[in-house]
Amino acid sequence: MSQQKHETCAVVFDxxxxxxxxxxxxxxxxxxxxxSLGIRVAEEDLLFILEGRxxxxxxxxxxxxxxxxxxxxxxxxxDEIFRELEQGIQPGPGVMAFLSKLEQMGLSxxxxxxxxxxxxxSTIERLGLSAYFDAIVTAADVNLGKPHPQVYRLAxxxxxxxxxxxxxxxxxxxxVLSARSAGLRCIGVTSNGxxxxxxxxxxxxxxxxxxxxxMESFLPAxxxx
Numbered sequence: 001m002s003q004q005k006h007e008t009c010a011v012v013f014d015x016x017x018x019x020x021x022x023x024x025x026x027x028x029x030x031x032x033x034x035x036s037l038g039i040r041v042a043e044e045d046l047l048f049i050l051e052g053r054x055x056x057x058x059x060x061x062x063x064x065x066x067x068x069x070x071x072x073x074x075x076x077x078x079d080e081i082f083r084e085l086e087q088g089i090q091p092g093p094g095v096m097a098f099l100s101k102l103e104q105m106g107l108s109x110x111x112x113x114x115x116x117x118x119x120x121x122s123t124i125e126r127l128g129l130s131a132y133f134d135a136i137v138t139a140a141d142v143n144l145g146k147p148h149p150q151v152y153r154l155a156x157x158x159x160x161x162x163x164x165x166x167x168x169x170x171x172x173x174x175x176v177l178s179a180r181s182a183g184l185r186c187i188g189v190t191s192n193g194x195x196x197x198x199x200x201x202x203x204x205x206x207x208x209x210x211x212x213x214x215m216e217s218f219l220p221a222x223x224x225x
Contacts, residue, residue, distance in 0.1 A: 007165060008107075008165060008166065008167050008185070008218070009107060009108065009161055009165045009166075010107060010108040010109070010110065010156065010159045010161040010165055010166040010167070011102055011107055011108070011109050011110075011166065011167050011168075011169070012109070012110045012111070012112050012152060012155045012156070012159075012166055012167070012168045012169075012179070012184065013109070013110070013111055013112070013168070013169050013170075014111075014112060014113055014168075014169065014170040014171060014172070014175050014189075015111055015113035015115055015120060015123070015124075016050075016113065016115060016171075017050065017171035017172070017189065018092070018169050018170060018171050018189050019091060019092065019095055019111070019129065020089050020090065020091055020092060020095075020123060020127065021089065021090060021091075021092045021093075022086075022089045022123075023050055025082065025085045025086055025088065025089055026049060026050070026082070027046055027049060027050065028085060029078060029081045029082035029085055030046065030049050030058065030078065031046060032081050033074075033077060033078040033081050034062060036077070036081075037063075039062065039063075041062065048061055048062075050172065051172045051173065051174050053114055053145055053146070053174070054114045054139040054145035055071075055075045055078065055079075055114075055115070055116055055139060056071050056075070056139070057114075057145055059071055059074055059075065059078075075116065079116060079118065079119055082119065083119075083122070086123065089123070089127075090127065091127055091129065092209055092210060093209055093210065093211050094209055094210030094211035094212070094213065095210050097210070098210040098213060099129070099132040100132075102132070103132060108134045108135075108159045108160075108161065109132055109133050109134060110133055110134060110135040110136065110137065110155040110156075110158065110159050111124070111133055111135070111136045111137065111138075111155070112137045112151045112152050112154075112155040112168070112178075112179075113136075113137070113138055113139070113151075114138075114139050114145050114146055114151070114175075115138055115139060116138060116139055116140065117138040117139070117140035117141075120136060120138045121136070124136065134158075134159055135155055135158035135159050137151050137154045137155045137158065141154060142154060146172070146174040146175050146177070146178035147173075147174040147175070147177035147178045147181065148178060148181070149178050149179075149181035149182035149183075150178075150182075151178060152166075152168060152178050152179045152181075152182035152184055153182045153183075156182070156184070162183075163182050163183030163184045164183055164184075166184045166185070167184065167185045167186070167187065167218060168184045168185065168186040168187070169186070169187050169189055170186060170187075170188065170189065170203075171188065171189040171190065171198075172198075173194070173197045173198060173200070173201040174201075176188055176198055176201035176202050176203045177201045177202060179202075180201070180202035185204055186202060186203050186204065187203060187204065187205055187206070187207060187218060188201075188203030188205070188206040188207070189206070189207055189208075189209065190206055190207070190208050
């Protein structure tokens with residue numbers, strides 16, 4: 001990989017499918033919630049929930065243009081189902097070692113997720129990941145979800161770095177578009193498949209996960225502070 005003209009001094013992660021192996025549970029929770037409303041969704045239609053959308057966007061996709069209070073109520077019900085299933089969720093293979101390496105290198109880290117604030121906080125706390133992150137941005141912090149760049153821009157703002165100094169990891173084309181539109185470099189993570197779609201969205205390369213990933217291949221060292 002060619003040397004960048006700027007130092008990369010911050011890393012911003014999507015959560016679901018990147019930091020945590022949550023897609024099977026995420027999908028099961030949505031399927032159960034929709035069935036509780038008498039709605040059966042075809043397997044291929046459930047892929048929409050894995051595209052980095054906010055909870056409200058997913059609800060509107062399947063249920064139409066609901067009023068805000070109904071969105072919030074349905075969102076709480078879906079999250080309750082998720083919490084009943086989430087105990088099996090763990091950090092993805094190699095994630096903890098990857099985060100430890102970033103910490104040793106002095107790189108600031110953030111989460112930029114379309115998940116709700118409550119679910120994000122509870123998940124990161126339960127898995128012992130909170131100490132690794134200097135900023136966490138969720139659906140509650142932005143008006144527009146991915147692929148709009150707002151979530152990644154805000155993550156960089158909270159880290160105090162320019163987007164050109166940050167590297168993103170995201171597993172959905174909408175997330176890659178969000179990061180690239182915000183000005184970040186982006187590495188695609190194929191936990192959800194679709195390498196070609198991630199590359200087409202602007203990922204500079206694609207990895208299958210964080211096992212045996214070489215930090216130096218992505219991150220030119222930051223200058224001493």
